[in-house]
Amino acid sequence: MTQAPKDIDALIDLMARLPGLGPRSARRAVLHLIKKRGQLLNPLAQALTTVGETARECLNCGNIGTSDICGICESEKRNIGQICVVEDVADLWAMERSGIFKGRYHVLGGTLSALDDIGPDELRIPKLRDRVTTEHVTEVILALGATIDGQTTAHYIADELQGVQVTTLAQGVPVGGELDYLDDGTISAALNARKAL
Amino acid sequence: MTQAPKDIDALIDLMARLPGLGPRSARRAVLHLIKKRGQLLNPLAQALTTVGETARECLNCGNIGTSDICGICESEKRNIGQICVVEDVADLWAMERSGIFKGRYHVLGGTLSALDDIGPDELRIPKLRDRVTTEHVTEVILALGATIDGQTTAHYIADELQGVQVTTLAQGVPVGGELDYLDDGTISAALNARKAL
Numbered sequence A, B: 001m002t003q004a005p006k007d008i009d010a011l012i013d014l015m016a017r018l019p020g021l022g023p024r025s026a027r028r029a030v031l032h033l034i035k036k037r038g039q040l041l042n043p044l045a046q047a048l049t050t051v052g053e054t055a056r057e058c059l060n061c062g063n064i065g066t067s068d069i070c071g072i073c074e075s076e077k078r079n080i081g082q083i084c085v086v087e088d089v090a091d092l093w094a095m096e097r098s099g100i101f102k103g104r105y106h107v108l109g110g111t112l113s114a115l116d117d118i119g120p121d122e123l124r125i126p127k128l129r130d131r132v133t134t135e136h137v138t139e140v141i142l143a144l145g146a147t148i149d150g151q152t153t154a155h156y157i158a159d160e161l162q163g164v165q166v167t168t169l170a171q172g173v174p175v176g177g178e179l180d181y182l183d184d185g186t187i188s189a190a191l192n193a194r195k196a197l
């Protein structure tokens, strides 16, 4: 409820559903957008429409791209023997920002969680098993959060994947920390010091 | 820089320019939008487009509406003898949510600020002077922030508007507020304005 005209109220309600924005910051954001119509509101509406039309999940790895197979999976420059397993696309982006990993990814889409009733089939674990075989993978690097669910998932995957080396990022990932919060140096150090699981 | 496809990167850059969102929360928001394409991304793109086309500033008071004169200025139910002066539209909405004010508004669009080089003509002060005369206003209520710039602006307006009663919101302890959370200035103001019980 803002007492604004209903189109603006509807926009505020939608904005308030974004992670990180509450009702008050949504109202501020919408007023800012209206003030910056040419520089911000119109380009944002256009960018959203474009992304809504073009963004899709890579059928191979779960990364977000603009084609059925993402740029990383398609690239001939990427080492096909290594797969880095991450929880979500934000973590993949964080890994890519560090610039040190030259293999491919596999985005689980979450972690195993008894509490939230998320089992292996809710994640992309069966697909990971397939890829290890079909892509002749020699190493699977588990870059999961140092949380209980992240580590449970890591051990589950390590048990599932027989006949391939499974490594995990070195400690250096702070306990309880999420990958997306880490600076590039920490990610690089943890990747370089990875250990067999 | 997210390492995302360029359309998605462009969307993240625009989102990061919203007040209250930084680069990281913009990345999270965009991934959330892509996941909730039908429920959130598409409706948001549509709502932005609509607001971009319809929202306009009231020529009389500076409120945001969908016509040249806003609903409040047009309403015959609003007392035309009283004008409540606010800094921005978010403050107008906050006043309206309280539901107690039945007059009209005047949105300054900021406060006087020597630092930011904002003088009376950058605000809507000349228009306020006109309205006081043409709308036969008997009382101007200054609902400006209890900041230095807000109070400077209040005193400037009070000096400008001769022949009309100028009042200001009382300062004090917010309803439900605990003393321990209040800053010294608020406590001083509340103490100075104390009333017999």
Ligand SMILES: [Zn+2]
Binding pocket: A058, A059, A060, A061, A062, A063, A069, A070, A071, A072, A073, A074
């Ligand atoms: Zn891919």
Ligand SMILES: [Zn+2]
Binding pocket: B058, B059, B060, B061, B062, B063, B069, B070, B071, B072, B073, B074
């Ligand atoms: Zn108006």
